[in-house]
Amino acid sequence: MxxxxxxxxxxxxxxxxxxxxxxxxxxxxxxxxxxxxxxxxxxxxxxxxxxxxxxxxxxxxxxxxVPGGRKLSDFRLVAMDMDSTLITIECIDEIADFCGLKAEVSAITEAAMRGEITDFNESLRRRVALLKGLDASVLDRVYDERLRLSPGAENMLQTIQALGLRTLLVSGGFVHFTDKLKPRLKLDFTRANTLEIVDGKLTGNVVGEIVNADVKARTVREVCEQIGADPSQAIVMGDGSNDLKMMAVAGLSVAFRAKPVVRAQASVAFNHVGLDGLLNLFPH
Structure with a gap:
């Protein structure tokens, strides 16, 4: 190989x-x-x-x-985590910064991504609860002032889209950000969590099913079925332990600036190059 x-x-x-x-x-x-x-x-x-x-x-x-004899165009789907993968920040940590709780929230985030907190649902609820009472306008401020795409993201996406691959952004973060990124980057599918907002304020609750590791893996399989692809034709990119299950169902997994537990289990690790390092792994 x-x-x-x-x-x-x-x-x-x-x-x-x-x-x-x-x-x-x-x-x-x-x-x-x-x-x-x-x-x-x-x-x-x-x-x-x-x-x-x-x-x-x-x-x-x-x-x-990597396996020899494959072309990038042989794949059908690229699925990406959002926070610290497609984008450089953890959105929930930046939201918490507006109420002076960034250090407390980011410590929980880091422990969850390293796999030290095994109940992702509980870790997310704990973090979101700390945001109770925050003005929802903060979400737009985080997007406008702090959210940046990871190096190579646009080049990678434009190239794979030109080759006909479909794209999925599946995140344990929030739809407020995935919904803005979807049209901006011409993404085909997105899935994320919904923050409850009442009277313009965050309630500290998450609405609906939490997008945890199992839901991420299920979403990759469902999107593959929807586009008529086998999961072996999917590439999954992530950085945290809650990405491992969806990475395991894919034909190729890429650990991007990832935690050690993820680097150890991924097919490929990008510790230095940008997301467009994917373009160098296979002929197009």
Whole structure:
């Protein structure tokens, strides 16, 4: 299976020589200044995975071993988490900042994403309850003033959409943000949680079914069925432990700036390159 190396900066020849030895490959072929591939990497054992991690991390290089013979256009769906994946922030943490509770809320968020809090529903309810009484206009302020797309997001989306892939944004965050991102980015499907608002104020409650790990996985399967695709034709991108179940049903999973538990289980990890690193994994 091909080994792909990519970085934000040009790959140095000395680094390629080192990694060729680590991977047991005969040679790397440059596809761009910052992308190189080897078609004869040694079998990806746990020991080789550790060796590649150790050699690549200090050099700012991301590596991936992917199935040979596939094209990006062979996939049918790209499903993405929102907070800290498609966008750079955790929306709930930024909302909480407006009532002086960002540190408290973000500590719960981090523990949940690391997998230390196993009941996502309860962790979300705890965080949302702290927002009770906040003016709902804060949601627009977070979107307008703080929400930024992750590096490479627009390039990745425009390219896969041009290839005919469908897109799904499935989030344990909130519909206020997914509903704004859907038309902006021409996304096909979105799913997220609804904050209850009464008389212009957050009530501290979530309305309806909470989008947890199980619901995320179910949504990926349902969208695949809706578009006539097999889950093996889906690519799922995420960063937290509540993304693991939907990543497990996909044909390819990408851990983006992810927690260690997610990097360990994903097909591919992007620790340095942007979301458009996906475009370098397969011919189009």
């Amino acid at each position: 091909p080994l792909i190396l990519q970085s934000l900066s040009p790959l140095a020849n000395a680094d390629l020589d080192t990694l060729r030895t680590v991977a047991g490959a005969s040679a790397f072929e440059r596809r761009a200044d910052n992308v190189a591939t080897a078609d004869d990497c040694a079998p990806l054992t746990p020991a080789l995975r550790e060796a590649l991690d150790a050699a690549c991390a200090p050099r700012g290089i991301d590596w991936a071993v």
